[in-house]
Amino acid sequence: MEKRFNQSVFEELKSLLQDRVTSETNIRNEHGVGYSYHACTPPDCVVFPKNTQEIAEIVKICANHKTPIIPFGAGTSVEGHVLALEGGVCVDLSKMNHIIEINTDDMYVTVESGVTRNQIDEALEGSGFFFPIGPGVNATLGGMASTRASGTNAVRYGTMKDNVLTLTAVLPNGDVIHTGSKAKKSSAGYDLTRLLVGAEGTLGIITELTLKLHSYPEAIFAAVCSFPSVELAVNTVIKTIQKGIQMAKIELLDDQMMRAINLYSALNYAEKPTLFLEFGGSKVELEEQIRKVEEIAHEHKVIEFLWEKGEENRKKLWRARTDAAPAAVALREGGKLMSTDVCVPISKLAKCIVDTQVDIAETNILAPILGHVGDGNFHLTIVVDPNDANEIERAKALNERLVKRALDFGGTCTGEHGIGIGKLHFMQPEHGDALNMMRTIKRAIDPDNIMNPGKLLP
């Protein structure tokens, strides 16, 4: 790839930011890789702006020199979103970590884009409100918006696309724009908020966000239920959703994944296809929902149905779920995680998972499955020997077949991880001519292709 960075970019940034720009190798290397198997590709320098205005100045400098800009939150993305493929300037948002306003009357919180999930949780502690979207790691809100993240609560509360009210962003020409309004809805013009959410930093840098808050339920119960087959587990979920029962979380773990978490978290669950469920609401509502879901589960031959009504057991359960990825990796000494996800219409989910399990067995790859099954979304936590090139190739081929299967079922190549560089080649098969429209938009807004080049659009 052609490099588009030069000494005068560095000098101009230096005079703007003084010691908040660096080209130290260690720091560059830390910023050239996410939580993924993609090889580190460092930027030429890293800047640490403190506010939107500074970012606008940085972007103007880079735009003048056609220098690539790569936004960097917590570096937790899994598809290579932060790799500096053409070099350039990494904009580290860690100093943009202020919570600007918590408004409980209008139920929103406004944050700088470097604020993390855990920071929001801490700030809202005791307020009676919470922000529901959370990937399994302590990502930044800017990064979560940019990859259209979701996680375990999405089945009830939606994804980032549903929970961002307004954005402030710096466009490739240095313009600062404010999208949306703090009103709950609007029919005034193009939905730029939803265009920037999921754009992976290719149209601009998100610098502030206003996010919807939700009221904390009066009571929360969780349950663990194991089934004789994936089909029976998934059909339990379909029936439950059809009945209008609003679960907060519906997670599926396959037998392999149950083995992994039993070992890792010293648990003793049946190593069968298992649902982890969570319900939130008033006590009266929950008692009724429990009764209904148990009934549906028994219709689907549930083996065991364990309610976790106490807070401690519930937290233990979800900690085990959160630790699923490290648990999978721990199954194999020296193993490295290669995480992938797809999403299909829920009626196709059981078949998609079962076909994938057969494929995993035939390929002889370690790949426990877990999924946000209420959304039809599931993950393969592939664990490979990083020194075995042949195995890595087989794992990649497994991923290819997984995505092809999901697309054949009318699904998408990624439910929540994003495209980055890892899924670029699936954009054409998934979107067909709609991809041309995406390219037209990208070219119009970023004609010199300086915003996170090489990502999202093949």
Added chain:
Amino acid sequence: MEKRFNQSVFEELKSLLQDRVTSETNIRNEHGVGYSYHACTPPDCVVFPKNTQEIAEIVKICANHKTPIIPFGAGTSVEGHVLALEGGVCVDLSKMNHIIEINTDDMYVTVESGVTRNQIDEALEGSGFFFPIGPGVNATLGGMASTRASGTNAVRYGTMKDNVLTLTAVLPNGDVIHTGSKAKKSSAGYDLTRLLVGAEGTLGIITELTLKLHSYPEAIFAAVCSFPSVELAVNTVIKTIQKGIQMAKIELLDDQMMRAINLYSALNYAEKPTLFLEFGGSKVELEEQIRKVEEIAHEHKVIEFLWEKGEENRKKLWRARTDAAPAAVALREGGKLMSTDVCVPISKLAKCIVDTQVDIAETNILAPILGHVGDGNFHLTIVVDPNDANEIERAKALNERLVKRALDFGGTCTGEHGIGIGKLHFMQPEHGDALNMMRTIKRAIDPDNIMNPGKLLP
């Protein structure tokens, strides 16, 4: 305005569609106006395509001649969306009225864009599922998507932006694209679905949609409660939402509007600021919610709290609500409706409404208020004498002040009606530099400005 239509466009359309193209004056005039005070501006001809492929051919013919194209659903928009400002070809979608698939496992329905709200209701009758979004009229789904419509259920189920899974659209160059997937979520690329929803036909013509279905609640109760003041009514709503009580509908009618519906629907409600509420869920849930909401309402000095548990009374109540606009018009013989809406953060709603009531009184205009108050969205149903130019000017000035007030409160110039031509001049004050980004997108996708020119973007 320059006309961009000529005889050869007509001939080419004729050879494609035979008798499904017309330039008859009556038909052109019927297609040159919506449900609004904007004067009829007819197209040069009207075409009646039967499928997406025909629309693509029509668009290619028009693109060749740079002829404007105006999509036309049921003609129920209120801000002049269907006026043929520069002449051209009106694409009437009434023959695109087929329901393609109802899928209850995956809870979606796929329709052609000329299918109406009532058609969907009829098709789903008895299925246990429903589609929640409904403006007060029998609009088409294509039109509703294009104006990002919502209505009384939006407080619980969201707006069109939240309920469209996939779209098929014909772009200005004649390309047919399919956006989104039938999976419930995706992180694969730019969200073209949300870009086309609310674009008012300025980026392309929506020809098919897949819409989310929701399960019909086990039980539905409604209530009518009158309050001494708008503030107390709104604060009841804020508190209820904060408590996480999920109401299906929360409508506010001011004293004037109550007078109108009492007269029109032969009812006998108190002519005070009033909430119409609807709850859906299981019987157990509803009994609990009733208790909580009554408690909150009494804390806010509710005058009367009438529960309507029976289906007949409930239907009567919502019919009265649906008839609010004609009821307002009926207050004045020969009066004509000039409908407008704004949306503000809910904490600002009471003040915004009260200030507006003062303004209405001072302006001496008949303008009952009703609103989807759970969303902070309200309507002025202004009723003017169409022959009194001075009064129309005063009404327009009232609308200007209303919008300015909403923007000052951090709101939007329209919550659900759209921009059309009626609210064009508010786009700059509302969006600032973000408007440039909208223009960049429009120019890139429709460089010859053939798609519904003159709408949405000033």
